[in-house]
Amino acid sequence: MSTLHLSETLKSRFSANDLALSASLGVGANALKEKFIRLFSELSDPLITAQEAIALLNVSVELGDAISALEELRTEGFLEKSTSTQRALDKNPPTLYRLKESTVQRLKLFGIASKLDDGAVRLQFTIDGRLIRSFAAVDRLDVVAGTGNQRDEIYKHVSDISNGMRDGVQVPNSVIVVFNEEVFSWAPSDDEVPESWVVCRQLSDWSLVKHPTDHDRIVQEVCPVELDIPFRNAAFDEEKTAYLVDGQQRTAALSLVDIDAVPSFFLTVNALVGSQEEAKNTFRIANSTVRITTDFARALLGTLDETPGYVREEKRVAQAVKTLAIDDKNSPFYGLVKHPGVDGKGMPIVYNTLFSVVATFNQSGIDFGEGSEDLAHAVAKAYSLVAGIWPEAWGKSSKDSKLSHGAGLRAIGKVLVDLLRVQTAIHGGDLTKPEAWAGVEASLKRLRAKVLWSLESASTGNATQLSNYKTQLLPRQNTNQDIQQLTTFLQKEVVFLDKKAKDGSA
Structure with missing residues (x-):
């Protein structure tokens, strides 16, 4: 088998076993279309470009031929594509392909809900950082469309962060996400909500901590919660239930870290529930004391x-x-x-x-x-x-x-x-x-x-x-x-x- 020439981002998403399997699917005289069918069927819900599909199969074909084969599969209902999903380190949203039929899984996380002085609730939890972008969309500042709120990633800075992650250096500051209030339910465990919604279930009563000398003052109000999030590895941005408003470079850095070398890397997340407008304001406030042009x-x-x-x-x-x-x-x-x-x-x-x-x-x-x-x-x-x-x-x-x-x-x-x-x-x-x-x-x-x-x-x-x-x-x-x-x-x-x-x- 010839040496696989894969980018760091592919190696961060696919293990050595996945890469070897993909390359083996490229061997033989089968039609390119058939090889693509097997590739998307064998890997775990990939979201890839035509160039990446060629690299995974380790085949020598023209890009135009690969796109034609993928488009045929899309027309036949086997694949679907997105031209508006923004992945880490992609300069502009590329054309991405995925299986059309795939079961949406549930990502269940335990965390802490905390009440603020104005009655608002914040959520805190830890998670393998590689999963964040599968449910939280990143909007760069896209003034042409009138949306978006993230700075372009500075590759050198991201690379420096990824080097630290490879060396086991933990990231102390939290990622901030805003769950879309339109698809979020604060619900008891027996509530029924649409499959595409996030459900936050309170696991116990609120615990109140009083001031040590003034017992009429509450200094903390918390309770444990379960966050039940619809999850698909190959989710398109429009399907995601949250906005990533601070932590773009930290999560992007993981796209440069070999998944075999660092199978998981946990990040702390602070979350709130609100609209996209609130996500923009949160980004502005979060970066008001950080160097920003x-x-x-x-x-x-x-x-x-x-x-x-x-x-x-x-x-x-x-x-x-x-x-x-x-x-x-x-x-x-x-x-x-x-x-x-x-x-x-x-x-x-x-x-x-x-x-x-x-x-x-x-x-x-x-x-x-x-x-x-x-x-x-x-x-x-x-x-x-x-x-x-x-x-x-x-x-x-x-x-x-x-x-x-x-x-x-x-x-x-x-x-x-x-x-x-x-x-x-x-x-x-x-x-x-x-x-x-x-x-x-x-x-x-x-x-x-x-x-x-x-x-x-x-x-x-x-x-x-x-x-x-x-x-x-x-x-x-x-x-x-x-x-x-x-x-x-x-x-x-x-x-x-x-x-x-x-x-x-x-």
């Missing part, structure tokens, strides 16, 4: 339906940024922003830059309307003028255009707000009047006579444009001091040019 945290706010008052304004900004960057195809920023959850390769504008721009508009005191859509509309309208007046600089790499640079976008944003304040005063606060925006456009057109945002355009412009580019634009970095200096320069130029135009000497 600002752009991710802000983008997450944009996906929440409800937020505490102190982050409500940030949420409005985050939702407006999402609209500008990935929802509104007519936005001048559409397809140009490295928004979390979107492949940002080649996109010139950094998320936090646009967030700062939108925040400047939001904090301006100008009435753009109440909703995030109104705010996004105003920003889009203002920057559409900018894109139209400097088309040669818009959407280019920040190396080629200072208008795509953080300093340039933020500085011109402050100028736009100043111009809109003027037009608001002139038109009685009514920015729906076309002449208000025409006034902003006229000021920007006058500014173009002094300012060009790229070396290429400035080099073919007038002497003033080239001088201003070299002395005022080119040296500026994305620091508060440089942004303020560039803003001041632009503001002075606009005031001078507008006054000159008003005096009739332009």
